[in-house]
Amino acid sequence: MLPLSPDYDRAVALLRAGELVALPTETVYGLGADAANPAAVAKIFAAKGRPADHPLIVHISGHDAVDHWAEQVPAVAWELMESFWPGPLTLILKKQAWVPDAVTGGQDTVGLRVPGHPVALELLRRFAASFGKGAGEHAGIAAPSANRFGRISPTTAEHVREELGDRVSLILDGGPCKVGIESTIVDCSRGEPVVLRPGHIEPAHLAAVLGHQPLIETASGAPRVSGSLAAHYAPQTPMRLVAGERLLDFLNAQRHKGGRCGVIAHSQPPQAGLPHAWHLLPADPVGYAHGLYAALREMDHAGVDLIAVEALPDTPSWAAVADRLRRAVAGAGQS
Numbered sequence: 001m002l003p004l005s006p007d008y009d010r011a012v013a014l015l016r017a018g019e020l021v022a023l024p025t026e027t028v029y030g031l032g033a034d035a036a037n038p039a040a041v042a043k044i045f046a047a048k049g050r051p052a053d054h055p056l057i058v059h060i061s062g063h064d065a066v067d068h069w070a071e072q073v074p075a076v077a078w079e080l081m082e083s084f085w086p087g088p089l090t091l092i093l094k095k096q097a098w099v100p101d102a103v104t105g106g107q108d109t110v111g112l113r114v115p116g117h118p119v120a121l122e123l124l125r126r127f128a129a130s131f132g133k134g135a136g137e138h139a140g141i142a143a144p145s146a147n148r149f150g151r152i153s154p155t156t157a158e159h160v161r162e163e164l165g166d167r168v169s170l171i172l173d174g175g176p177c178k179v180g181i182e183s184t185i186v187d188c189s190r191g192e193p194v195v196l197r198p199g200h201i202e203p204a205h206l207a208a209v210l211g212h213q214p215l216i217e218t219a220s221g222a223p224r225v226s227g228s229l230a231a232h233y234a235p236q237t238p239m240r241l242v243a244g245e246r247l248l249d250f251l252n253a254q255r256h257k258g259g260r261c262g263v264i265a266h267s268q269p270p271q272a273g274l275p276h277a278w279h280l281l282p283a284d285p286v287g288y289a290h291g292l293y294a295a296l297r298e299m300d301h302a303g304v305d306l307i308a309v310e311a312l313p314d315t316p317s318w319a320a321v322a323d324r325l326r327r328a329v330a331g332a333g334q335s
């Protein structure tokens with residue numbers, strides 16, 4: 001059950017008036033604006049403190065809106081939509097000429113996603129319907145994660161409030177996000193599909209549709225995906241990855257130095273009397289992803305000097321959370 005009955009009428013009125021609305025999705029909360037309104041989209045960048053050349057994902061209510069936003073959509077993209085939408089998959093496609101540069105960061109592509117959250121879908125349907133028949137019936141909501149730039153993505157309405165306060169006119173509460181990490185991004189705009197950002201939908205799941213393993217982008221060139229910056233998703237407290245078998249020695253050493261450590265573990269149970277705060281996450285990647293960002297936030301509030309995170313298994317199904325952790329470690333403690 002959803003905790004509150006969301007105020008869709010107010011949300012649609014605000015979006016139509018060019019204001020920001022935070023909305024729940026199954027991955028993380030988004031900070032939404034009318035994607036066809038460049039002035040509204042500019043408010044997203046201002047609220048997040050995000051560089052203007054970072055493109056945004058456009059959320060749409062269904063497949064029938066794709067051709068309004070994208071052109072030359074390859075067959076393989078339709079197959080991926082068929083299999084994974086609504087859901088945590090963003091497709092990068094050639095954009096229609098009219099799509100504002102504010103949304104695409106001036107690129108010739110657009111990111112599209114049909115989110116798998118009932119509140120997001122209902123809002124998208126009502127927002128599009130508010131335009132009546134015509135081009136507006138395929139209206140979309142541009143929404144990056146509803147955090148300040150470089151920080152931890154929000155997975156509850158309360159986190160959004162903590163991140164953005166009154167910079168957002170309305171926060172729709174859809175409860176805690178099921179998936180907990182951002183969508184898998186697949187670029188279908190230049191021939192062979194390429195995974196730009198790992199997520200809940202793994203290469204193996206994509207391979208089942210594609211008939212072969214997808215390419216995975218590893219080189220970090222221009223910030224086409226801000227989640228691909230080396231430092232991202234980061235708490236204010238410094239973080240260290242520590243192998244599970246070394247964790248207790250590490251904590252003892254820290255204690256002797258007088259440091260107060262917080263721990264995020266998945267296999268090592270809390271040790272009585274040792275560190276200041278201990279968060280045990282599930283030892284499976286899906287459960288871990290669901291709890292990760294809330295755990296990082298909790299540790300950031302725990303008054304510790306260092307967050308020690310038990311290193312993750314090096315297997316494909318852990319890759320998406322391992323990616324988020326690496327970037328969090330790289331960005332932690334920098335502000």
Ligand code: TXA
Pocket residue numbers: 025027028029030031054055056057088090092093104107109110111113115143144145146181182183185196223224225226227228
């Ligand atoms: O799960 C998600 O994807 C969440 C929810 C709210 O949908 N959104 C999200 O947005 O994570 P954001 O802006 O934090 O990350 C979206 C990523 C950005 O890193 C952006 O660079 C990339 O998508 N992106 C958007 N359009 C793109 C494009 N045309 N080409 C390459 N990357 C693109």
Ligand code: MG
Pocket residue numbers: 144145153227
């Ligand atoms: Mg983000």
